[in-house]
Amino acid sequence: xxxxxxxxxxxxxxxxxxxxxxxxxxxxxxxxxxxxxxxxxxxxxxxxxxxxxxxxxxxxxxxxxxxxxxxxxxxxxxxxxxxxxxxxxxxxxxxxxxxxxxxxxxxxxxxxxxxxxxxxxxxxxxxxxxxxxxxxxxxxxxxxxxxxxxxxxxxxxxxxxxxxxxxxxxxxxxxxxxxxxxxxxxxxxxxxxxxxxxxxxxxxxxxxxxxxxxxxxxxxxxxxxxxxxxxxxxxxxxxxxxxxxxxxxxxxxxxxxxxxxxxxxxxxxxxxxxxxxxxxxxxxxxxxxxxxxxxxxxxxxxxxxxxxxxxxxxxxxxxxxxxxxxxxxxxxxxxxxxxxxxxxxxxxxxxxxxxxxxxxxx
Amino acid sequence: xxxxxxxxxxxxxxxxxxxxxxxxxxxxxxxxxxxxxxxxxxxxxxxxxxxxxxxxxxxxxxxxxxxxxxxxxxxxxxxxxxxxxxxxxxxxxxxxxxxxxxxxxxxxxxxxxxxxxxxxxxxxxxxxxxxxxxxxxxxxxxxxxxxxxxxxxxxxxxxxxxxxxxxxxxxxxxxxxxxxxxxxxxxxxxxxxxxxxxxxxxxxxxxxxxxxxxxxxxxxxxxxxxxxxxxxxxxxxxxxxxxxxxxxxxxxxxxxxxxxxxxxxxxxxxxxxxxxxxxxxxxxxxxxxxxxxxxxxxxxxxxxxxxxxxxxxxxxxxxxxxxxxxxxxxxxxxxxxxx
Numbered sequence: 210x211x212x213x214x215x216x217x218x219x220x221x222x223x224x225x226x227x228x229x230x231x232x233x234x235x236x237x238x239x240x241x242x243x244x245x246x247x248x249x250x251x252x253x254x255x256x257x258x259x260x261x262x263x264x265x266x267x268x269x270x271x272x273x274x275x276x277x278x279x280x281x282x283x284x285x286x287x288x289x290x291x292x293x294x295x296x297x298x299x300x301x302x303x304x305x306x307x308x309x310x311x312x313x314x315x316x317x318x319x320x321x322x323x324x325x326x327x328x329x330x331x332x333x334x335x336x337x338x339x340x341x342x343x344x345x346x347x348x349x350x351x352x353x354x355x356x357x358x359x360x361x362x363x364x365x366x367x368x369x370x371x372x373x374x375x376x377x378x379x380x381x382x383x384x385x386x387x388x389x390x391x392x393x394x395x396x397x398x399x400x401x402x403x404x405x406x407x408x409x410x411x412x413x414x415x416x417x418x419x420x421x422x423x424x425x426x427x428x429x430x431x432x433x434x435x436x437x438x439x440x441x442x443x444x445x446x447x448x449x450x451x452x453x454x455x456x457x458x459x460x461x462x463x464x465x466x467x468x469x470x471x472x473x474x475x476x477x478x479x480x481x482x483x484x485x486x487x488x489x490x491x492x493x494x495x496x497x498x499x500x501x502x503x504x505x506x507x508x509x510x511x512x513x514x515x516x517x518x519x520x521x522x523x524x525x526x527x528x529x530x531x532x533x534x535x536x537x538x539x540x541x542x543x544x545x546x547x548x549x550x551x552x553x554x555x556x557x558x559x560x561x562x563x564x565x566x567x568x569x570x571x
Numbered sequence: 572x573x574x575x576x577x578x579x580x581x582x583x584x585x586x587x588x589x590x591x592x593x594x595x596x597x598x599x600x601x602x603x604x605x606x607x608x609x610x611x612x613x614x615x616x617x618x619x620x621x622x623x624x625x626x627x628x629x630x631x632x633x634x635x636x637x638x639x640x641x642x643x644x645x646x647x648x649x650x651x652x653x654x655x656x657x658x659x660x661x662x663x664x665x666x667x668x669x670x671x672x673x674x675x676x677x678x679x680x681x682x683x684x685x686x687x688x689x690x691x692x693x694x695x696x697x698x699x700x701x702x703x704x705x706x707x708x709x710x711x712x713x714x715x716x717x718x719x720x721x722x723x724x725x726x727x728x729x730x731x732x733x734x735x736x737x738x739x740x741x742x743x744x745x746x747x748x749x750x751x752x753x754x755x756x757x758x759x760x761x762x763x764x765x766x767x768x769x770x771x772x773x774x775x776x777x778x779x780x781x782x783x784x785x786x787x788x789x790x791x792x793x794x795x796x797x798x799x800x801x802x803x804x805x806x807x808x809x810x811x812x813x814x815x816x817x818x819x820x821x822x823x824x825x826x827x828x829x830x831x832x833x834x835x836x837x838x839x840x841x842x843x844x845x846x847x848x849x850x851x852x853x854x855x856x857x858x859x860x861x862x863x864x865x866x867x868x869x870x871x872x873x874x875x876x877x878x879x880x881x882x883x884x885x886x887x888x889x890x891x892x893x894x895x896x897x898x899x900x901x902x903x904x905x906x907x908x909x910x
Binding site: 370371373377380381384387391510516517550551555559563 | 655657700704707709710711713714715716717718720721722724725728833836837840846876879880881882883884885889893896897
């Protein structure tokens with residue numbers, strides 16, 4: 210709220226770059242110019258040096274913070290520096306990340322998706338219910354389609370009716386809760402299909418290290434999403450809409466369509482998270498998503514996204530989730546209790562927003 | 572934005588401008604739609620369940636909606652200054668357990684003051700970071716939601732506390748036949764809040780900060796202090812809602828505030844308040860909270876599965892908030908087609 214002028218111009222300036230370079234409106238395809246890491250929200254390899262420096266840390270900082278916390282854990286308890294401990298934390302973090310990927314997309318386009326919790330619950334229960342009649346793959350596709358439909362309604366109400374994202378997604382969250390309670394018979398939902406277990410909780414060996422399958426799955430999803438966000442016209446246009454919607458409209462971008470497809474992707478990702486959570490924890494209930502309401506926003510914010518939109522990355526979100534996961538591990542090891550964990554989460558969010566939450570305020 | 576001009580005239584002219592134009596003000600504050608929705612809802616309710624107008628049901632219904640109405644008023648004040656409070660549920664839980672635990676050892680007035688003080692402190696904590704730290708309200712309150720929630724469970728980790736029947740009767744009983752005490756308390760708070768917002772400089776500044784921060788600052792007013800005080804005020808009102816909830820359920824519960832995060836925002840949205848700030852009415856918020864709070868009861872009496880309440884609440888919010896938008900757009904296009 211203090212210095213709107215200089216930061217706004219900076220935002221518009223950097224956001225302007227992809228308009229010139231990205232093939233907007235064309236079918237999203239992977240640009241071939243991305244040899245390096247899909248890093249943060251770097252607009253293009255041609256970005257200026259200053260812009261590069263100011264952008265790199267956003268996704269690198271949470272990862273560094275995680276490493277520092279990991280080392281601190283090792284100093285306190287040397288037996289924490291093991292591959293097993295790392296994989297335990299990473300698995301917790303990757304599940305939170307998968308639940309937060311959709312939130313990341315929503316926050317980048319200057320929105321928020323508070324319907325993530327019950328989208329998770331709805332897709333999980335719909336999946337388990339439909340496995341019988343449709344088979345695992347059919348149910349999987351149906352659950353993701355339901356997520357897309359939920360996102361479509363969110364996006365359409367936000368873009369076309371002009372309701373606030375917070376209000377729209379809260380209403381959607383409530384509506385879904387009603388649908389969950391009305392539509393599903395909980396007593397039947399006990400068997401998790403093998404196919405889902407195979408991609409989540411089953412132990413697989415990667416480079417000789419045994420880990421749950423969800424870990425490489427989540428990391429692969431992260432890479433794909435980051436490539437889409439960083440190197441496709443659609444992905445770049447999400448950032449433009451998030452940082453300066455009016456400018457984007459004047460520049461001729463189909464802002465409404467970008468918004469709606471953004472929320473659709475967000476819904477699909479939340480639905481996918483629901484299936485992953487079912488597979489990993491092998492249980493489902495009406496309120497299974499509740500804890501992801503604030504946690505998903507927390508992971509996104511700690512990952513360096515701007516709550517005002519136009520900034521954020523899924524790599525950063527994974528970093529944010531890793532930080533939160535490592536805190537959880539440390540708190541458990543030191544036997545401090547869940548309350549202290551929540552207190553530290555709050556402190557970390559405050560620290561992160563005081564480091565770079567002030568920009569573009571206004 | 573259209574709210575700027577009338578707001579400044581009403582501060583400029585403390586004369587009786589408002590007297591004949593109460594409806595104009597309600598319309599400006601977006602309260603017509605929620606009031607209409609409540610009237611329709613109430614008529615339907617009484618037709619389906621005339622028993623509502625009996626003493627017992629009135630009292631039960633009042634105890635159900637009053638905590639939500641108070642928390643929604645707290646949320647409204649934050650929304651008026653252009654913010655949003657994600658931590659409001661956690662503040663409510665914290666005040667709730669402070670009140671319940673202090674009652675075990677302290678006299679009632681001390682417990683009440685401590686609970687109000689807790690709410691004030693939480694509000695000022697958020698407000699200080701937002702107003703003087705220049706941080707976004709949604710992010711600050713996300714962080715404090717974790718912090719206050721953990722403090723609440725630190726104070727009392729499972730439902731309990733020392734709330735007595737006398738306290739229940741003083742907050743949730745009947746003052747006179749057909750007059751639930753909780754409604755009286757709500758009315759007192761609402762009238763005081765209305766006087767504060769409409770009749771004092773601070774109140775007009777709160778509306779002004781939400782409408783146009785720059786103009787308020789250019790006019791030489793202390794916009795930051797106004798924001799800080801608005802957050803503090805919201806914390807105090809939230810603590811009142813927390814005490815009403817603790818008293819009417821005769822228990823302190825560290826998770827009792829959780830559902831109120833989303834429902835307070837829903838009530839403020841249904842009240843037609845602008846989430847960019849500067850627009851929103853007290854009466855609209857209270858009636859919106861009553862509508863949302865009683866849908867479950869109505870369905871129960873109508874013999875419908877009360878799980879439908881979640882679906883219907885969502886549809887009411889989208890309809891009541893969305894129809895005026897569609898109407899304006901349609902009118903705009905009609906005008907464009909004519910010219």
